[in-house]
Amino acid sequence: MLKAWGAHVTVTCSQNAERFVRDLGADHVVDYTSGPVEKPLSELEKFDLILDTVGGDTERWALTLLKPWSGAKYVTLVTPFLQNTDLLGIADGMMQTAATVATKALKHLVKGVHYRWGFFAPSGPALDEISEMVDAGQIRAVVEETFRFSQVPHAFEKMEKGHARGKTVVQISEEDS
Numbered sequence: 001m002l003k004a005w006g007a008h009v010t011v012t013c014s015q016n017a018e019r020f021v022r023d024l025g026a027d028h029v030v031d032y033t034s035g036p037v038e039k040p041l042s043e044l045e046k047f048d049l050i051l052d053t054v055g056g057d058t059e060r061w062a063l064t065l066l067k068p069w070s071g072a073k074y075v076t077l078v079t080p081f082l083q084n085t086d087l088l089g090i091a092d093g094m095m096q097t098a099a100t101v102a103t104k105a106l107k108h109l110v111k112g113v114h115y116r117w118g119f120f121a122p123s124g125p126a127l128d129e130i131s132e133m134v135d136a137g138q139i140r141a142v143v144e145e146t147f148r149f150s151q152v153p154h155a156f157e158k159m160e161k162g163h164a165r166g167k168t169v170v171q172i173s174e175e176d177s
Contacts, residue, residue: 001130002049003027004138010044012037020165024142041065051118052076068112079117142166148174 003009003025010028011021018029030040038061046067052058055078066072080100085093101117108115133139144166147155155170 001133001139004133007048010041010047012041014163017163017165038065046072048072050074052078054078063108063111063113063115066113070112071114072112073114073116074108075116075118077118079119081117143169145169146171 008027009025010030011026012030012032013021014033015031018031021029028044030037042065044065047065048067048070049072050062050066052062052074055076059074059076063074066074079097081093081097084096084100087093088096101115105115130139134141142165144164145155145158146169147158149170149172152170155168159168
């Protein structure tokens with residue numbers, strides 16, 4: 001979607017996925033299998049947005065790659081929210097989570113970058129916009145493989161292997177769609 005909105009997009013992926021992500025519109029590709037990605041990414045122009053879908057050590061170095069004092073954002077989809085509520089219960093887990101995100105947000109705000117956790121929530125207006133973008137050919141859904149409902153165990157096996165090149169779909173009804 002960012003590419004459709006005119007953004008310059010840099011992605012990290014394995015070398016064998018480079019063609020796939022370039023076909024989706026990536027402008028710059030960094031191969032994470034050839035070594036730490038911090039170095040090649042740090043040689044590029046600083047970023048306005050980093051979307052972290054991996055977590056782990058990424059947060060430590062990724063925030064230094066953002067343009068400071070420009071409204072740049074680091075958004076991670078990997079949060080301790082569920083782990084905290086599982087370990088501490090709902091109230092204490094939510095309090096611990098709030099303290100963690102507040103601390104991280106303030107720590108990075110004084111350095112001139114915004115720190116956020118990304119969560120997904122249903123949104124009718126967002127779905128309408130996505131639908132319009134699909135209809136206009138600006139974005140497309142990539143389906144790697146479709147399984148019948150009776151093949152759900154195989155679909156899970158495929159997902160557990162990782163390295164997806166699109167969505168894995170389970171067809172609930174046997175009717176052709």
